[in-house]
């Protein structure tokens with residue numbers, strides 16, 4: 377599949393039409409690259425600022441001195457001396473799983489009870505999952521747990537051996553903060569490329585029904601649907617694009633752990649069904665679940681390159697695909713059907 381060719385995608389059983397569109401102009405592609413660079417860059421700047429100010433507060437109020445993060449790591453390193461593998465699993469298995477279930481726990485309360493209102497008023501597909509179907513939810517939770525225990529778990533074990541071969545993940549010295557941020561940017565680009573193409577392949581009519589349709593049972597997704605998928609899809613599209621970066625770069629455990637947590641929070645937000653203020657916009661992937669044949673990537677650069685966002689760009693959802701910086705829900709400020717006189 378190359379740029380400039382016409383692309384046609386399979387479609388799901390509900391909604392959407394067969395998507396055939398041509399590549400966007402180079403100017404538009406550049407625009408999209410700039411947007412992705414802005415998203416990755418601002419994320420990294422935020423992390424840098426957050427890291428610096430957290431360090432400052434901890435050093436000032438908790439009396440920590442010297443290199444705070446290095447000292448913290450040294451303590452952990454000494455406590456686990458000789459048990460590198462346990463330390464590795466704590467960082468790459470336990471911590472991301474806790475982050476996933478805590479963030480999804482909050483969302484599940486909103487999905488099942490319709491409360492608190494300060495979350496549910498930001499629902500993207502306003503008439504869906506209000507409340508969520510308990511039977512469908514139970515099935516999704518079981519599948520997610522299966523994928524975490526039987527797919528992600530063994531893959532993390534494999535990663536330990538691969539990363540011990542390409543680097544020293546539990547080494548005594550932390551990477552510099554700037555190198556860790558550079559790695560996070562590289563991981564994001566790798567994920568975009570691998571997720572986009574593997575996801576497109578799963579939409580091929582010969583593969584869609586057997587492997588990817590399960591994930592698309594949710595036309596209005598909720599947070600945990602991010603890893604509600606067929607096991608093969610969970611390996612190829614969900615896990616490999618995320619773990620490949622730290623393995624290839626021989627990253628430190630702390631960078632890999634941070635990246636896994638960020639990736640899980642990011643995909644949870646993309647599937648959450650709520651466009652909340654000051655969080656990345658989930659409109660892109662929510663639209664993919666609604667229409668099936670648009671918006672296959674994470675940042676949208678490759679969708680622009682291959683013209684797979686052409687229909688999305690003509691919708692209200694595209695107008696709402698911004699960082700919400702006010703408390704007014706976008707479904708109200710940009711309604712589907714503007715009131716008369718507007």
Ligand SMILES: [Zn+2]
Nearest residue numbers: 591602647661
């Ligand atoms: Zn999805």
Ligand SMILES: [Zn+2]
Nearest residue numbers: 575579588664
């Ligand atoms: Zn899909």
